Amino acid sequence: MNEDTIKGNWKQFKGKVKEQWGKLTDDDLDVINGQREQLVGKLQERNGIAKDEADKLVKDWETTNKYNW
Numbered sequence: 001m002n003e004d005t006i007k008g009n010w011k012q013f014k015g016k017v018k019e020q021w022g023k024l025t026d027d028d029l030d031v032i033n034g035q036r037e038q039l040v041g042k043l044q045e046r047n048g049i050a051k052d053e054a055d056k057l058v059k060d061w062e063t064t065n066k067y068n069w
Contacts (some may be wrong), residue, residue, distance in 0.1 A: 010034040013067070022060055023047060 014029045017039065023046040032038040036058065043054040061067070
């Protein structure tokens with residue numbers, strides 16, 4: 001799945017993202033809008049973690065859910 005597909009189906013993916021990372025608000029999800037780097041940044045911000053750790057969380061989630069930006 002590429003970034004254009006994810007952006008096009010973002011409303012569907014938002015629920016999955018929110019299930020995984022409940023600290024993200026609806027406003028955060030609107031800002032992310034299907035952009036991987038925005039997701040990594042918001043995870044850093046909301047969880048107080050380093051970029052490398054946030055990136056690893058997203059990679060693990062992508063692998064588990066077979067999503068690929």
